Amino acid sequence: MLTLEGVHAGYTAIPVLNGVSIRVDEGQFVAIVGPNGAGKTTIFRTISGTLRPFAGRITFDGQDLAAVRPDRRPHLGIAHVPEGRQVFASLTVFENLEMGAYTEAGRRAWKENLEAILGWFPVLAERRNQLAGTLSGGEQQMLAIGRGLASSPRLLMLDEPSMGLSPAIADLIFEKLLEIRKHSRLTILLVEQRVAEALESADRGYVLEAGRVVLEGPNSALRADDRVRQAYLGM
Amino acid sequence: MSAQLIENMLQALVAGLLVGAIYGLMCVGLALIFGIMRVINFAQGDFMMLGMYAAFYLVLGLATQLGLTGGITPYIGILLTGPFLFVVGYAIHGFLISQVSGTRSARLEGEGHYAQLILTLGIALVIQNGALIAFGSQLISIRTPLSASAWTIPLLDGDVMLFVNKARGVAALISVATIVALTVLIGRSRLGKALRASADNPDAATFMGIDVARAHRVAFGLGVAVTAIAGGLLATNLPFHPFVGIDYVIVMYAGVVLGGMGSIGGAFWGGMTIGLVQQLSTLILPTQLQNTAIFVVFLLIVFFRPQGFFGRVAERT
Numbered sequence: 001m002l003t004l005e006g007v008h009a010g011y012t013a014i015p016v017l018n019g020v021s022i023r024v025d026e027g028q029f030v031a032i033v034g035p036n037g038a039g040k041t042t043i044f045r046t047i048s049g050t051l052r053p054f055a056g057r058i059t060f061d062g063q064d065l066a067a068v069r070p071d072r073r074p075h076l077g078i079a080h081v082p083e084g085r086q087v088f089a090s091l092t093v094f095e096n097l098e099m100g101a102y103t104e105a106g107r108r109a110w111k112e113n114l115e116a117i118l119g120w121f122p123v124l125a126e127r128r129n130q131l132a133g134t135l136s137g138g139e140q141q142m143l144a145i146g147r148g149l150a151s152s153p154r155l156l157m158l159d160e161p162s163m164g165l166s167p168a169i170a171d172l173i174f175e176k177l178l179e180i181r182k183h184s185r186l187t188i189l190l191v192e193q194r195v196a197e198a199l200e201s202a203d204r205g206y207v208l209e210a211g212r213v214v215l216e217g218p219n220s221a222l223r224a225d226d227r228v229r230q231a232y233l234g235m
Numbered sequence: 236m237s238a239q240l241i242e243n244m245l246q247a248l249v250a251g252l253l254v255g256a257i258y259g260l261m262c263v264g265l266a267l268i269f270g271i272m273r274v275i276n277f278a279q280g281d282f283m284m285l286g287m288y289a290a291f292y293l294v295l296g297l298a299t300q301l302g303l304t305g306g307i308t309p310y311i312g313i314l315l316t317g318p319f320l321f322v323v324g325y326a327i328h329g330f331l332i333s334q335v336s337g338t339r340s341a342r343l344e345g346e347g348h349y350a351q352l353i354l355t356l357g358i359a360l361v362i363q364n365g366a367l368i369a370f371g372s373q374l375i376s377i378r379t380p381l382s383a384s385a386w387t388i389p390l391l392d393g394d395v396m397l398f399v400n401k402a403r404g405v406a407a408l409i410s411v412a413t414i415v416a417l418t419v420l421i422g423r424s425r426l427g428k429a430l431r432a433s434a435d436n437p438d439a440a441t442f443m444g445i446d447v448a449r450a451h452r453v454a455f456g457l458g459v460a461v462t463a464i465a466g467g468l469l470a471t472n473l474p475f476h477p478f479v480g481i482d483y484v485i486v487m488y489a490g491v492v493l494g495g496m497g498s499i500g501g502a503f504w505g506g507m508t509i510g511l512v513q514q515l516s517t518l519i520l521p522t523q524l525q526n527t528a529i530f531v532v533f534l535l536i537v538f539f540r541p542q543g544f545f546g547r548v549a550e551r552t
Contacts, residue, residue, distance in 0.1 A: 048442055074444030086439040088432045090497065098425075099432045102443045151444070 001026045001187055002047070002078075002155055007056030009046045010211075016042040018211040019056070024155065029181060029188045031198040031219075033232065034208035040191040041083050043208075044159050047189075048080040049073050060155070075103050079153035083160050083191075085144040089133030093124055096132050096143055100150030109152045116183075117146040120176055138169035145173070149180070157189045162197070170194065174201060195232035199223050207232075238394040245390070245397055247514045253399070255510025256407035257468050259503035261483065262490030263414055264462030266502030267421075270491050272434045272454050274336045275351040278359040279462055279487055280480025282320060285362060286463025287470040287479070288370055290316045291377050309379040310409055313467030317460040324459030327358065328452045337451040338437045359480065366477035374474040381405060382472060406468040413464055414503050417457075421499055430454045462487070489533045495546025504544055508532070 002024040010016040016039045024030045032040055045051035047058060049070030058065045060076055068076065079100075088096050097117065101110050118125040121142040127135060132143055141161055148156055161177070162170035174197050181188060192198035199205050205222045207215035215225060222228050261283065268276050294312035297303045303311075333339070335354055340347030381401040388397040421427035433440040433450035440447050466483075469475075490509050494501025509529050516528035537543075 050438055050441060069446075071441050071444055071446045074442060080442040082439060082442060086436050086442075088435040088439065090435050091428065091431055095428055095431075098428060099440070099443045099445070102425075102429065102445055147443070 001028075001061060002189065003057075003059050004043070004047070005057045005059075007043070007046055007053045007058060009042055009051055009053040009056075011051075015054070016211050017046070017053070020208070020211065020213055022206055022213065024187060024189050026154075027185055027187055028204060029190070029202045031190045031192060031202035031205045032208055033192055033195040033198050033205060036193065038208040039211040040208055041159055042211075044080060044082075044157055044191060047073075047157065048078065074151055074153075075105075077103075077105065077152075077154035079148035079151045079156050081144045081148040081156065081158045081161065083163060085137070085140045087132040087135070087140050087143050087147070089131065091132055092129050093132055093135070093143055094128040096147050097124070097150050100147035101152075103151045105152035106150050110150070113150050113152060117149050120180055121146055137164050138166075138173070141165060141169075141173055142176070145176070145180075153186070155187045155189060157191075159191050160193060161190075162192065162194050171197075177201065195228070199228075238391065241391070242395045242397070243518060245395065247518050248511070249397060249399055250403075251511035251514030252507070253403040253407045253510075254514060255507035256410040257465050257506075258486060258490060258510045259506035260410040260413055260468070261462050261465035262487050262494065262502040262506035262509075263417060263499055264458045264460070264465065265487040266491045266494065266497075266499055267454055267458035267461065269488070270494075270496045270498065270502060271421075271431065272336070272451060272458075273340075273346070274332060274455065275348050275355065276332075276455075276458075277352060277355040277484060278362060278480075279355075279459070280482070280484030281359045281362040281366075282324065282459045282480075283462045283466035283483055284366060284475065284477060284480040285323065286316050286320050286466035287377075287475045288366065289319050289463065290467030290470060291375060293319070294377055304380070306380045307405075309377055309471060310405065313377070313464060313471075314409070316467045317464045319460075320463035321456040321460035323456075325452050325456035327459075328455035331358065332455060333448060333451065337433075338441075338447060359484075363477050363480065370477060372476055374476050376472070376474040377467065377470045379471050400472065402471050406471055409468060410465065413461065414499075417461060418499055426453070430457075486529070489529065493533060493536055493543055495543030498543070498545040501543055501545030508536075 004020055004022040006019045006021055007017055008015060008019055020043060032043065034040055042051065046053045060078060065073065088099060097114065101107055123139055124143055124146055132140065135143060161173050178201055190198055190202065199219045199222055202219050205219050206213050207228060215222065265279050268274050290313045293315050294309045297308050297312050331354060335343060335347045335350035343350055379402050384401045385398045386401060388399065390397055421430065429445045430450050430453060432443065433445055433447045437447045486509055490505035491502045493508055494505030512529050512532045513525045516525055520528055
């Protein structure tokens with residue numbers, strides 16, 4: 001469904017990604033893990049188009065994304081739940097969800113999606129008329145995920161959904177993700193620093209270090225890998 | 236209290252409300268650009284001046300080309316100024332202002348505000364002098380059949396007579412109607428929400444599939460159009476010239492700040508406050524001190540309520 005081939009990207013003269021290749025198949029849950037600064041967020045920005053790669057190819061459903069403007073990519077079915085949540089602080093919770101449904105597909109399925117989202121995150125229904133900027137971090141993350149789901153995506157990209165949250169809330173978010181996935185068979189691409197949880201939930205994983213994929217495979221293989229166990233799982 | 240004094244006070248109050256409604260509309264236009272989109276636009280007064288001339292020639296055109304001279308014709312001409320100046324604002328944003336605002340502002344010093352200040356000041360000078368060349372320097376105003384007539388309202392058993400100029404009354408009503416329409420557009424419509432989302436967080440708006448650059452152009456065009464309509468309404472009882480904008484751009488910024496940044500309704504009440512202070516001050520102060528009164532009140536309000544009437548302290552987190 002989504003492939004990255006030899007992607008090089010970065011910011012003015014500072015390369016961050018040095019030839020990253022990643023594959024996400026329909027219906028899969030893929031996790032990209034790695035330390036801070038490995039380039040995880042940069043991968044997402046090249047996929048959603050807010051950063052143009054220096055070299056390499058990104059395709060979605062066989063279509064080269066280089067020819068698709070960033071604001072058209074969500075309409076193809078790519079939902080990006082950004083790092084640090086980035087909810088629309090001055091809009092209400094409900095308006096945030098409506099903006100999620102800006103895509104054609106999201107508008108058509110608005111009623112069912114809304115019902116499902118509020119079912120998964122009942123707190124959003126309670127706070128529907130509150131400004132999103134007044135929500136707690138955990139609630140904002142739920143809203144950011146709900147907003148992503150409201151677009152009726154085929155691929156949901158989640159950038160560090162546990163960032164800045166207490167372990168209990170982060171666990172809750174992971175549980176919800178698994179629940180959402182079970183019900184919708186959504187394809188999910190997750191970037192995460194909490195390696196143990198990420199690898200536990202995912203089907204396949206990539207370990208990213210200094211802008212390169214150093215390891216990849218099914219989650220069982222990664223979790224059994226000595227390097228991963230030592231460096232990330234503390235075993 | 237003598238009947239004369241009461242009459243003077245009521246007359247000033249009514250004058251304040253009527254002119255305040257138009258100032259309110261003017262401020263709402265800038266509120267879209269400065270309060271919501273966070274673009275400093277010093278050419279806003281000059282866009283208003285362009286609106287005045289556009290309204291003048293549209294009204295003239297309607298009268299001479301189509302033979303429309305009825306009481307409401309001038310107002311049709313003035314409302315037509317809206318779409319006209321929308322295109323002007325949309326284009327100027329697309330060519331020039333987008334270079335220093337929106338998604339580009341993150342890379343500029345001071346969020347692009349310095350560059351916006353210089354650029355829009357330049358645009359203002361070009362518009363002013365262009366208008367001087369094109370329209371000349373003589374004072375003109377939009378004549379309406381209503382300007383010379385008034386509604387007379389007897390109060391206190393006829394001891395007090397209140398005069399409401401019909402042209403000003405209709406202008407105030409159109410102002411309020413325009414603001415209501417705009418509030419619904421920005422608050423409830425899909426377009427309005429997309430504009431607010433694009434202003435709030437351009438990156439996240441792109442992730443929603445919103446064409447952020449276009450949203451910013453539309454918002455700028457709308458802001459210019461709204462202020463231009465206010466200019467046209469003002470021109471029905473105020474003579475104008477190519478340099479009239481500078482007098483009003485200050486009033487507009489004061490109104491937006493008074494109302495609270497980011498609030499459309501607030502900007503209206505900010506403009507209304509300025510209109511009221513301006514007119515009521517004439518009761519006790521010489522007319523030349525009108526603007527001084529405005530800024531004394533402005534400073535007092537900002538001192539005691541820095542976030543403005545409707546500003547939200549925790550608006551941006």
